[in-house]
Amino acid sequence: MAYLGIVWKTEYEVGIELIDEQHKKLVQIANTFLKARADGLQQDVLKNTLVSLIDYTKYHFKDEEELLKKNYYPELVSHSKLHEELIEQIIHVLERLKDGSNYAIEELTKLIKEWLIDHILQKDMEYKDYFAKNGRIE
Numbered sequence: 001m002a003y004l005g006i007v008w009k010t011e012y013e014v015g016i017e018l019i020d021e022q023h024k025k026l027v028q029i030a031n032t033f034l035k036a037r038a039d040g041l042q043q044d045v046l047k048n049t050l051v052s053l054i055d056y057t058k059y060h061f062k063d064e065e066e067l068l069k070k071n072y073y074p075e076l077v078s079h080s081k082l083h084e085e086l087i088e089q090i091i092h093v094l095e096r097l098k099d100g101s102n103y104a105i106e107e108l109t110k111l112i113k114e115w116l117i118d119h120i121l122q123k124d125m126e127y128k129d130y131f132a133k134n135g136r137i138e
Contacts, residue, residue, distance in 0.1 A: 004038070005031040006113060012120050014128040016067070016136070022060040023120055029053045030112045037105060043097060046105065050094055053112070058087060064124075071137050073127055082123060086115055 006027050013020045033049040061083040068076045089111060096104035 005034050006117065012117070014120070014124050015131070019064055019067070019124070022063065023124075025056060026053070026060060026116060029056055030116055033112065034109060037109060043100070043105075047094065047097060050090070050097070050108065054087065054090055054094070057090070061087070068127060071131065071134075073130055075126060075130075079123060079127070082119065086119070089115075
């Protein structure tokens with residue numbers, strides 16, 4: 001299977017160094033998963049990479065939400081809800097992967113590629129705009 005990873009683009013940057021670096025790290029971990037999948041590696045390798053992705057995603061979401069809270073971002077609750085939903089989706093797919101579902105790998109690949117970039121380009125850009133208009137507290 002051909003490896004089709006995610007290529008980081010400057011258009012994904014929200015202009016906050018910590019968040020941009022964490023987004024890049026998420027893309028790196030996602031690419032590790034996508035490469036392992038393309039290379040046909042065993043499910044235990046895929047599971048371990050996925051667990052790393054979940055752990056780092058939780059860490060990133062915590063930092064991002066703290067920044068949004070500190071800056072009185074008006075859409076914090078709905079943004080946090082999207083984060084919760086993603087974690088739940090990935091955990092659900094991980095459980096199916098543990099049960100040996102190959103379809104779960106396909107679903108997860110699509111989820112990672114689409115959600116990560118779509119979330120950054122759509123939802124995270126909303127707080128980029130908010131900070132551009134209202135300033136930001138570090």
